[in-house]
Amino acid sequence: MTAPTPSPAPHSYVSPIPVRRAHLGDALASEWTKIRSLRSTMWTLGVMVLLMLGVGFGVALIVAAASEYPAENESALGMGFFGLLLGSICVMTLGVLTIASEYGTGMIRTTLTACPSRGRVLLAKAIVFFALVFTITTLTATVVAVAQVALVSGPEPTVDQWLRATVGAGLFLALTGLVSLAVGTLIRHSAGAITIMIGVMLMPLVAAMFMMAESLSGVRDWLLAYALPSQMIALYSSVPVEGASGPTGWDPVWIMLVLALGALGGAFAVLNSRDV
Amino acid sequence: MIEAIGLTKRYGAKTAVYNLSFQVRPGVVTGFLGPNGSGKSTTMRMILGLDRPTAGSVTIGGHPFPQLPNAPRQVGALLDAKAVHGGRSARNHLLSLAQLAGIPAQRVDEVLGVVGLQEVARQRSKGFSLGMGQRLGIAAALLGDPQVLLFDEPVNGLDPEGILWVRNLMRKLASEGRTVFVSSHLMSEMALTADHLIVIGRGQLLADMPVREFIAANSAGFARVRTPEGEPEQREKLTAALTEAGGQVLSEPDGALRVAGLPLPRISDLAHGADVRLWELSPHQASLEEAYMRLTQGAVDYRSTDDRLAHLQAPPQPGQPGYGQPPQPVIPEVPQQGWYAPPPPGQNPYASPQPSDTPKDAR
Amino acid sequence: MIEVEGLTKRYGTKTAVDHLSFRVRPGMITGFLGPNGAGKSTTMRMMLDLDNPTSGTVRIDGRHYRDLDEPLKYIGALLDAKAMHGGRSAYNNLLCLAQSNRIPERRVGEVLELVGLTAVARKKSKGFSLGMGQRLGIASALLGDPEILMFDEPVNGLDPEGIHWIRNLMKALAAEGRTIFVSSHLMSEMALTADHLIVIGQGKLLADTSMADFIQQNSRSYVRLRSPQRERVRDVLHAHGFTAVEAGGGALEVDGATTERLGELAAENGLVLHELSSQRASLEEAFMRMTAGAVEYHAHGTDIHGGALAAPGPRWGATSEEA
Numbered sequence: 001m002t003a004p005t006p007s008p009a010p011h012s013y014v015s016p017i018p019v020r021r022a023h024l025g026d027a028l029a030s031e032w033t034k035i036r037s038l039r040s041t042m043w044t045l046g047v048m049v050l051l052m053l054g055v056g057f058g059v060a061l062i063v064a065a066a067s068e069y070p071a072e073n074e075s076a077l078g079m080g081f082f083g084l085l086l087g088s089i090c091v092m093t094l095g096v097l098t099i100a101s102e103y104g105t106g107m108i109r110t111t112l113t114a115c116p117s118r119g120r121v122l123l124a125k126a127i128v129f130f131a132l133v134f135t136i137t138t139l140t141a142t143v144v145a146v147a148q149v150a151l152v153s154g155p156e157p158t159v160d161q162w163l164r165a166t167v168g169a170g171l172f173l174a175l176t177g178l179v180s181l182a183v184g185t186l187i188r189h190s191a192g193a194i195t196i197m198i199g200v201m202l203m204p205l206v207a208a209m210f211m212m213a214e215s216l217s218g219v220r221d222w223l224l225a226y227a228l229p230s231q232m233i234a235l236y237s238s239v240p241v242e243g244a245s246g247p248t249g250w251d252p253v254w255i256m257l258v259l260a261l262g263a264l265g266g267a268f269a270v271l272n273s274r275d276v
Numbered sequence: 277m278i279e280a281i282g283l284t285k286r287y288g289a290k291t292a293v294y295n296l297s298f299q300v301r302p303g304v305v306t307g308f309l310g311p312n313g314s315g316k317s318t319t320m321r322m323i324l325g326l327d328r329p330t331a332g333s334v335t336i337g338g339h340p341f342p343q344l345p346n347a348p349r350q351v352g353a354l355l356d357a358k359a360v361h362g363g364r365s366a367r368n369h370l371l372s373l374a375q376l377a378g379i380p381a382q383r384v385d386e387v388l389g390v391v392g393l394q395e396v397a398r399q400r401s402k403g404f405s406l407g408m409g410q411r412l413g414i415a416a417a418l419l420g421d422p423q424v425l426l427f428d429e430p431v432n433g434l435d436p437e438g439i440l441w442v443r444n445l446m447r448k449l450a451s452e453g454r455t456v457f458v459s460s461h462l463m464s465e466m467a468l469t470a471d472h473l474i475v476i477g478r479g480q481l482l483a484d485m486p487v488r489e490f491i492a493a494n495s496a497g498f499a500r501v502r503t504p505e506g507e508p509e510q511r512e513k514l515t516a517a518l519t520e521a522g523g524q525v526l527s528e529p530d531g532a533l534r535v536a537g538l539p540l541p542r543i544s545d546l547a548h549g550a551d552v553r554l555w556e557l558s559p560h561q562a563s564l565e566e567a568y569m570r571l572t573q574g575a576v577d578y579r580s581t582d583d584r585l586a587h588l589q590a591p592p593q594p595g596q597p598g599y600g601q602p603p604q605p606v607i608p609e610v611p612q613q614g615w616y617a618p619p620p621p622g623q624n625p626y627a628s629p630q631p632s633d634t635p636k637d638a639r
Numbered sequence: 640m641i642e643v644e645g646l647t648k649r650y651g652t653k654t655a656v657d658h659l660s661f662r663v664r665p666g667m668i669t670g671f672l673g674p675n676g677a678g679k680s681t682t683m684r685m686m687l688d689l690d691n692p693t694s695g696t697v698r699i700d701g702r703h704y705r706d707l708d709e710p711l712k713y714i715g716a717l718l719d720a721k722a723m724h725g726g727r728s729a730y731n732n733l734l735c736l737a738q739s740n741r742i743p744e745r746r747v748g749e750v751l752e753l754v755g756l757t758a759v760a761r762k763k764s765k766g767f768s769l770g771m772g773q774r775l776g777i778a779s780a781l782l783g784d785p786e787i788l789m790f791d792e793p794v795n796g797l798d799p800e801g802i803h804w805i806r807n808l809m810k811a812l813a814a815e816g817r818t819i820f821v822s823s824h825l826m827s828e829m830a831l832t833a834d835h836l837i838v839i840g841q842g843k844l845l846a847d848t849s850m851a852d853f854i855q856q857n858s859r860s861y862v863r864l865r866s867p868q869r870e871r872v873r874d875v876l877h878a879h880g881f882t883a884v885e886a887g888g889g890a891l892e893v894d895g896a897t898t899e900r901l902g903e904l905a906a907e908n909g910l911v912l913h914e915l916s917s918q919r920a921s922l923e924e925a926f927m928r929m930t931a932g933a934v935e936y937h938a939h940g941t942d943i944h945g946g947a948l949a950a951p952g953p954r955w956g957a958t959s960e961e962a
Contacts (some may be wrong), residue, residue, distance in 0.1 A: 011279070012302035013453035015421040021345040022377050028374040037368035038361065106359030110416065113324045113353055115378045116342040266608040312770055312798040370650070374768025407675055435675045436926060437822045461798045464827030500916075504899070540865075541913045553906035555899045558863075568799055 027124035048090035052083035056144030058132030060151040075157035076148045077165040078236040092197040095180030100190040175256040182263035201228040285480035292318045293479045307470030310460035311363035315479040348377040351424040352417030357409040362402030387415040406433030424455040463565035495562030497537040517550040645695035655669035657842035670833030673821040711740040715780030716789040725765025752779040769796030786856040787818040824925035857929040858920030864891040
């Protein structure tokens with residue numbers, strides 16, 4: 001063994017089973033057990049899937065029943081936005097709970113005693129959460145996208161648009177979830193962190209709505225372009241949502257990636273330095 | 277082995293632990309005692325790397341906790357049995373902990389069997405009673421077959437069988453050569469379990485020695501002597517002889533004498549010399565609780581203000597030995613009733629004397 | 640005095656309490672023992688009229704709980720210390736209780752001082768530690784200065800001084816002639832506290848005796864002797880029909896004798912004794928023996944602890960040589 005083993009004092013017990021150093025794979029297995037063994041996980045994801053499917057199909061059926069197609073140069077995929085918006089709330093909740101519920105029950109102490117490498121614990125949570133949410137969201141978004149294109153007669157979407165509506169949506173939501181995970185680590189309180197995340201999503205739009213003054217028009221435009229719901233719309237379209245500049249296409253995914261990395265970095269630093 | 281050197285922890289202006297140094301050795305059960313607020317939990321958290329010391333260090337087997345390659349294989353801890361997610365089954369809870377250390381699932385079923393939770397393994401821990409939650413916590417500590425075990429209030433919520441089982445478990449683990457570190461408020465339990473004691477108060481070390489030495493250092497052993505009933509002169513003769521020989525004599529509620537400062541053979545000789553027959557001559561050691569209370573006087577935050585309860589012994593009445601004598605120095609208080617046969621029901625020795633009661637000598 | 644007569648409680652097909660009859664007398668501390676699930680909490684709740692018995696009666700000084708005008712002045716109970724509104728301060732929690740039973744407000748300050756919580760009286764009780772919450776519960780039990788006090792696991796969460804304090808408090812209260820009823824799992828504590836014992840198992844009464852009788856009936860008691868004249872002592876004892884057995888450390892143990900008898904015997908024969916003490920088992924030992932023999936004690940025949948310390952099946956890491 002290359003890792004330092006504790007030197008046993010004379011007449012002290014040594015376990016007959018050889019000790020091997022614990023690694024990230026162990027932490028991943030542990031986090032997967034944790035996330036899959038809770039009914040609340042299944043409920044949250046189940047609700048998300050139902051919402052995305054329900055809203056997606058519903059909107060598609062309504063538009064299909066209407067006599068004319070609303071957006072001339074946009075494909076039908078853009079309607080997936082509504083389900084995505086609702087699904088994001090579920091993902092944020094799950095992201096926060098993945099870490100904050102451990103603080104709430106006090107289990108965080110047991111976890112960190114079992115794995116003193118705090119960074120490894122957080123990384124394992126992030127990876128397992130991301131993989132789970134990405135997979136489920138992408139699959140659901142794909143079903144919704146296929147259904148929407150089939151039900152509504154509109155321009156045929158390009159491959160890039162297909163990718164954005166399925167994989168892009170999955171990535172966007174999963175990355176949003178990672179930001180929630182980081183916020184949960186920082187705040188350590190489930191209700192507080194969820195409130196913050198939903199507030200971050202909605203507040204910029206609400207604030208922008210009330211910025212009537214001309215001098216604030218720059219701020220307003222920026223908020224309207226970069227608020228989360230706007231970014232979700234932008235994910236599906238090729239032109240910016242507000243004005244000339246603003247995120248389009250894959251931009252929201254990149255923005256969310258930077259946010260997630262930054263937030264997680266902050267969470268790592270805080271987790272390592274704080275007393276539990 | 278756990279070793280703390282100059283361990284200090286400050287939270288802002290408040291010092292929780294100051295300059296604490298001790299060793300917890302393998303092969304014995306070491307009790308960790310101290311009043312509430314003395315820094316016990318803080319110390320245990322620092323041992324497990326949950327709090328970072330302001331100064332000093334603590335190591336397990338020579339390594340600080342965060343640097344252990346596989347912590348659950350070397351250290352197992354029961355700090356707070358309620359720290360389990362209620363929505364998860366017992367088995368899944370233990371499984372997630374086992375996987376963190378690369379321990380196979382088979383071991384999870386094994387420890388569930390050891391603590392007796394195999395029947396409820398698949399049930400969600402929300403429905404567990406306090407005792408079951410406690411056993412789950414003990415199972416988690418045992419998972420990695422660790423060399424070092426830390427328990428904080430392990431018998432909380434357990435029924436008498438469970439309490440006996442935990443006591444035997446800890447002794448067995450210690451006898452295997454493991455390091456067992458137990459923190460508890462139950463002195464009477466601790467006296468039956470621990471071999472060595474570490475006592476802290478107000479964040480500082482008060483004692484670090486074997487239990488026997490601790491009791492001897494903080495209290496006086498004594499002898500209980502009874503003379504034949506119905507012969508008060510025998511008792512008085514003996515009291516006089518003992519006092520003259522330098523012993524300190526107190527009356528006990530049931531009429532016996534409590535003698536400190538003289539070895540038993542000497543008491544026997546003195547009785548023989550005074551022509552007094554003895555109906556009992558037994559050696560007694562103070563309880564751990566008594567020794568502990570003496571040591572920690574003044575190191576407690578929330579004390580009860582009730583004075584009237586501090587003296588349970590009725591003051592000596594005229595005619596009884598001890599009446600009119602100057603106050604005896606450094607005498608342990610009258611022990612709890614468990615040290616001698618409790619009186620029959622209805623006759624409470626601590627009841628204030630009623631006029632109709634027969635005088636105690638004639639009982 | 641509390642009189643329980645034929646008390647029975649059934650939940651559907653399950654009988655939690657089965658025709659219990661006993662008396663809890665004043666002037667002493669009565670300990671209430673039994674394993675988890677034996678029906679202890681159910682019985683205590685029925686005594687406080689929190690549950691309705693299926694049959695049987697509980698009388699407090701001859702009356703039903705419901706017929707008492709201001710029950711807190713008759714019975715004070717500590718069943719669950721967490722049953723206080725966290726948002727209210729300690730003082731106000733007790734004040735509500737006091738006012739509901741027309742107990743004067745000054746009594747609140749008195750009991751808070753008695754339990755040592757005066758310093759935190761105005762703090763919200765949700766911030767209390769387990770021990771402080773326990774003390775608050777004790778204060779509420781004492782509020783009405785009642786004749787009867789019931790405690791369920793009173794030392795839970797208390798530190799050693801608190802444990803010492805509550806034990807002495809209960810003794811002093813019993814000495815004043817009150818009726819004290821304590822339920823606990825801690826045998827070592829119970830041995831120091833109780834005068835009389837009531838033991839139940841699976842809802843049935845198993846024992847109702849004094850502490851001394853209980854220990855004597857359920858364990859071996861003997862006299863231990865030490866003497867420089869060991870051989871002579873043995874001969875004398877043998878001549879009078881006592882068998883002395885060698886024990887460790889040069890002591891002799893004699894079954895079936897009292898220290899009085901042996902003391903007289905020694906005096907008559909001019910024997911020098913360096914120790915003459917009666918040895919009893921601990922309450923725990925006596926309790927374990929009694930309940931091991933009682934078939935009604937365990938709900939299931941199997942040992943719930945899975946065979947003590949042995950693990951079933953092949954041990955983790957066991958090689959073929961070890962297994």
